[in-house]
Amino acid sequence: MSEERDERRAREGRWSELMAAGQDGDAPAYEQLLRELLIPLRAFAMSRLGDPASVDDVVQNVLLSIHRARHSYRPERPFGPWLWTIARNAVTDSLRARSTRLRRELPIDELEGIDEPSVEQQPQLALSPALRAALDGLPPAQRQAVELMHVHQLSVAEAAERAGVSPGALKVRAHRGYKALRVALADEKP
Amino acid sequence: MSRSTDSLIRELSRGLQPVRRVPPLHRVAALAAALALATAAIALVTWGLNETFRGLNPEPRYWVAIAGLLSFAAGGAAAALGSTVPGNDPLIRGGVAAMVAGAMLTLLGSALFLARISAGEPAGSFWSALSLVCLGRSSLVAIPAAALLTLFAARGFPHRPWLTVGFGTLGLVAFGALPVTMSCGSESIFHIVFAHVLAPATAGLGLWAVLWLLYALLRSRREQS
The missing domain is CATH 1.10.1740.10 (RNA polymerase sigma factor, region 2, helix turn helix motif)
Incomplete structure (x- = not known):
């Protein structure tokens, strides 16, 4: 003991x-x-x-x-x-x-006959040109995480599934992406 | 280990930056106590003692109310400090127990005051301009130390930040009600109960909302930097 x-x-x-x-x-x-x-x-x-x-x-x-x-x-x-x-x-x-x-979540039998929309078909937020440019400047993994979660408004679990990573890893990428976006957008302000 | 957990660990460790540690709890506690005592002393000197406390022999109902406010204040501050940094469960439990005991005592004190209405003491009106002054004074005395605890909460890692801010704010408003009780000259029972003894539940809620906004502002700034 x-x-x-x-x-x-x-x-x-x-x-x-x-x-x-x-x-x-x-x-x-x-x-x-x-x-x-x-x-x-x-x-x-x-x-x-x-x-x-x-x-x-x-x-x-x-x-x-x-x-x-x-x-x-x-x-x-x-x-x-x-x-x-x-x-x-x-x-x-x-x-x-x-x-x-x-x-x-809906039970699976209630979803029969409903085709899953592709990411492009799902609702998207309109982005300002400055934000779009800042987003394009991010490393691909971070850009994908931010786009899936905040442009396509997917949940963490859905976004992680589409990105092929764990929810935890996706959150880290998104977090780093937001930080980089803040810095990029702050630099743009006069 | 799954591949994703392994990659998460590598990602968290890559480019690790040094961090500034939170200050020790006892140092923040000492600073908050010093700030609260200094503010209360300044308030008492400025507003002066009332007749009840000038002779230092107030009736037991006053002592019950004061003991309740003190216990509630100490418990609230302890719970706020303990819940700001993980790993202080005994401090949180002790703080909450002291708050509950303090709340019971203040309710008992309120009941003792209200019981005097039937004995012919002036009940007064439930709400008056003076109530606003006394509630404002309790908050005023609470602000410096409560703001310090809120700053500390924003530096730490509270699991339920709104509760952490609430513990500190309500506790310090209870402390702020002490110099108000000792200086206000009103003998109206309703005024004493509502604007002094129950100040944490009345003025405290308003200040809680204000300091919660301060916490949210500080936290968002911290996360941006």
Whole structure:
């Protein structure tokens, strides 16, 4: 029992050091931390969801939350409570989003006979010439993510499916795309 | 590991920039407490003590109300600080428990005041221009420390930010009601209950909305930078 506790403490101590290094911009340490966290996060998500099919998506959401919250960790504090609070909140949000999505979706038999529109047939937002030019200047992966989610107004899951990537990866691309768009549009202002 | 999770990890680590850590909770707590105490002291000096508190022997109903407001204020500030940074569940739970205890005490205090109406004390009107002044004063005393907690929330990573801002704002309005209770000269029971003891539920809600807008503004700026 006490060996297990010591082992857990040692592991969390190492994660704390890796996170502190990551906060200082050490990318290899940060990557190692995220990789080490995968197994316990997967086990945690599995215990909460009980559905192996959605564990990957939820773990990716947890990783994104950890990334967005990384500035809120202080190395003098224990790493475990910080990590598991973020994981629990991200899993709760994922479960909530999934139940909302399920409530909105139609049963498959009600969709029979309806052809799925192509991306081009779906409603699109009109873009100003400046925004169009800024969008064209983005790297292809980021442009595709922004276009699918905000020009064609697809959900994250639909956009990820069309782009052939995970929802988490699509969110990262879209987020980087928005940042680049903001910078590009701010530069254009007189 | 699936290929997409692997690519996500690589994408998150690529070009990683250093980040500025949030300040330690105890430092923000000390700063907020100092700010709140200084504001309350300035308010008391400016407005002066009323007759009830000048002799420092007010009736028990006042002490019940003050204990309730103090407990609510400390609990709200603790819950706001705890919920700004992940991993502080015991602090949040303790803060919420103190808020609930404080709310019960303020309700008990209100009941003790209202019970005096039947004993012939002046009930007064439920709403007067003076109520607006007292509610405004409670908010005024709360603003500096509540704004500090809102700034901290915008720097941190609250899971339910509207709740984090609410804890801090309502708690500090309760604290702001203390110098108001100790300085206002009105003896109208309805005024004391509505504009002093229950200030967190009246003035607090308005200030919560204002500080929530401030939070949203700060957060959107932060995400743009």
